[in-house]
Amino acid sequence: MAFRTARNLAYFSNYIRNYSTNGPLVNVTVNEKSGFATATLQRPSVNSLNLELLTEISHTLQQLEKNKCRGLILTSASNKVFSAGLDLFELHKPNADKIKQMWSTLQEVWIKLYGSSYPTVAVVNGHAPAGGCMLALSCEYRVMLNNFIIGLNEAQIGFSAPMWLIDGMRNTIGSRQAEFALTAGTLFKTEEALKIGLVDEVAQSKEEAIEKAEKFLNKFAKIPPHARSMTKAALRGANIQALVRNKDEEVRSYVDFVTDSQFQDSLGEFIELNLKQKLSK
Ligand SMILES: CCCCCCCC/C=C\C=C\CC(=O)SCCNC(=O)CCNC(=O)[C@H](O)C(C)(C)COP(=O)(O)OP(=O)(O)OC[C@H]1O[C@@H](n2cnc3c(N)ncnc32)[C@H](O)[C@@H]1OP(=O)(O)O
Numbered sequence: 001m002a003f004r005t006a007r008n009l010a011y012f013s014n015y016i017r018n019y020s021t022n023g024p025l026v027n028v029t030v031n032e033k034s035g036f037a038t039a040t041l042q043r044p045s046v047n048s049l050n051l052e053l054l055t056e057i058s059h060t061l062q063q064l065e066k067n068k069c070r071g072l073i074l075t076s077a078s079n080k081v082f083s084a085g086l087d088l089f090e091l092h093k094p095n096a097d098k099i100k101q102m103w104s105t106l107q108e109v110w111i112k113l114y115g116s117s118y119p120t121v122a123v124v125n126g127h128a129p130a131g132g133c134m135l136a137l138s139c140e141y142r143v144m145l146n147n148f149i150i151g152l153n154e155a156q157i158g159f160s161a162p163m164w165l166i167d168g169m170r171n172t173i174g175s176r177q178a179e180f181a182l183t184a185g186t187l188f189k190t191e192e193a194l195k196i197g198l199v200d201e202v203a204q205s206k207e208e209a210i211e212k213a214e215k216f217l218n219k220f221a222k223i224p225p226h227a228r229s230m231t232k233a234a235l236r237g238a239n240i241q242a243l244v245r246n247k248d249e250e251v252r253s254y255v256d257f258v259t260d261s262q263f264q265d266s267l268g269e270f271i272e273l274n275l276k277q278k279l280s281k
Contacts, residue, residue, distance in 0.1 A: 025056045027077070028064075036068035036217055038210075042077035046084035049131045051098060053087075054105040057135075068225075071217035072116070073210065074139060075114040082122070082148070085130030088271055091263065092279060096255055103254045107247055108130070111162060113138035115240045116200035117229035119220050121213040124199065125206045129153050129187055136199075139170040140232075141216045143209040144199040146190050151198070155185030158266040159257065162250060166237040173197045 004250065029042045039060055041047040064072060076082045083120060086106070113120065113135070122136040124144040133150050137144050144150065154161045161169070161182060170178040177196050180186070193199045200216075203209035220228055243250070257263055271279055 018032075023056045023060065025053045026060050028060055033213065034217070035068050036073060036214060037064055037071070038073045038075065039064075040075050040077050041083060045078065046081040046127075047076055047078065047132070048084045048089075049102075049106065049172040050086035050087040050090050051102045051105060054102060054109055058105055058108045058112060061109065061116065064118065065112065065116060069116075069118045070225075071118055071220070072120045072139075073123055073213045073217075074113075074120065074135060075206070076126050078126050079206070081126040081132070082124045082150075083132035083135055084127065085132050085134075088267065088275065089277070089279075091258055092267055094258060096259055099258055100251055100255050101134055102249070103251050105242060106134075107250070110134065110138055110168075111240055112165075113244060114168065114236055115233065117225070117232070119217050119228070121216050123203075123206065123209040123213050124148065124150060125209060131159075133198075134165055134168070137165070137172055141201075141213070142199040143201045143203050143212045143216075144190050144193060145203055145206065145209060149187040150190070150193050151185070151187040152182055153187050155184040157185070158263065158272050162254075163246075164239060164243040167242070168183075171236075171239070175238060222248065 025041070025043045027042055027044040028037055030037050038058075041053070041057070043050070043053045048051065062238065086102075090102065119141075121138040121141040121143065124136050124142055126145070127148045128136050128144075128150040128152055133152050136144075136150065152165065153163050160166075166178065166182060169182060172178075173181065173196050181188075181196070181198075188198060190199065190202055194202050200274075201209075201212050203212055268279060
């Protein structure tokens with residue numbers, strides 16, 4: 001088992017430090033006492049998910065799995081936005097090959113994070129719409145700071161969230177609430193999200209949120225890791241397998257959907273109406 005000896009722990013910490021120097025968009029640190037890793041998303045200014053950030057998240061998750069991480073806290077370097085979801089500018093008039101890779105990497109991130117063998121907590125220290133909510137939902141526990149929004153607003157932008165993400169929402173807040181939330185594309189304020197169970201706890205500061213996250217991770221200290229991860233796989237495996245079976249087909253549908261002129265028109269309108277930065281004409 002990892003971290004059984006101080007030498008193992010030191011090796012892993014050094015490894016992660018070295019790794020983090022190679023990843024400018026995701027900073028990874030390891031608490032040497034607890035063995036918990038903190039992965040901080042730091043793509044300016046809103047951690048919008050472009051191919052580069054998604055690739056780095058995917059590599060980070062792979063390394064954490066390989067090194068038998070004891071627990072992960074996922075958070076943001078911004079004090080306003082956890083992640084603004086997919087990079088909408090990269091979806092506008094896109095290069096088909098690039099968005100193909102982007103969707104495929106997004107699927108990989110979900111498979112690795114939703115299916116990780118180690119426990120995971122999202123410290124949602126800023127807004128988390130769409131893909132930002134997806135990252136938080138993939139974790140096992142969510143601690144959110146006050147006065148932000150979270151939710152799957154895909155319907156508002158003109159499409160449906162993919163099946164695996166709908167599954168993640170349903171598994172978290174139940175079918176009835178998921179239907180209300182997804183069909184309206186609702187973005188919930190922190191307190192509302194707590195009421196429906198989309199987040200588990202509210203914190204007043206990032207420090208308090210990290211403490212709550214560590215408390216959650218510490219609950220597993222005496223549970224055999226293989227028993228924990230087998231149970232998690234039993235609970236989440238069917239949803240993951242459904243995506244694995246349909247991965248390529250979904251990428252094809254997504255590329256067709258996003259490159260269609262109707263989607264491009266509604267995306268253009270959404271950007272002009274909702275984002276400060278505008279499209280160059
Ligand atoms: C069968 C399978 C296929 C099914 C088909 C499915 C098709 C799916 C296609 C796409 C899927 C998408 C899922 C997504 O994740 S879509 C992304 C949705 N995101 C949003 O709606 C968020 C939009 N942003 C906001 O609401 C706000 O910016 C917010 C995050 C709340 C932060 O607000 P605030 O603090 O006031 O900051 P600003 O609005 O001033 O923004 C700061 C700068 O960031 C830029 N920005 C914001 N969001 C994005 C984004 N998503 N992508 C790129 N850039 C973004 C914004 O323009 C500002 O830029 P600048 O500083 O240059 O002015």
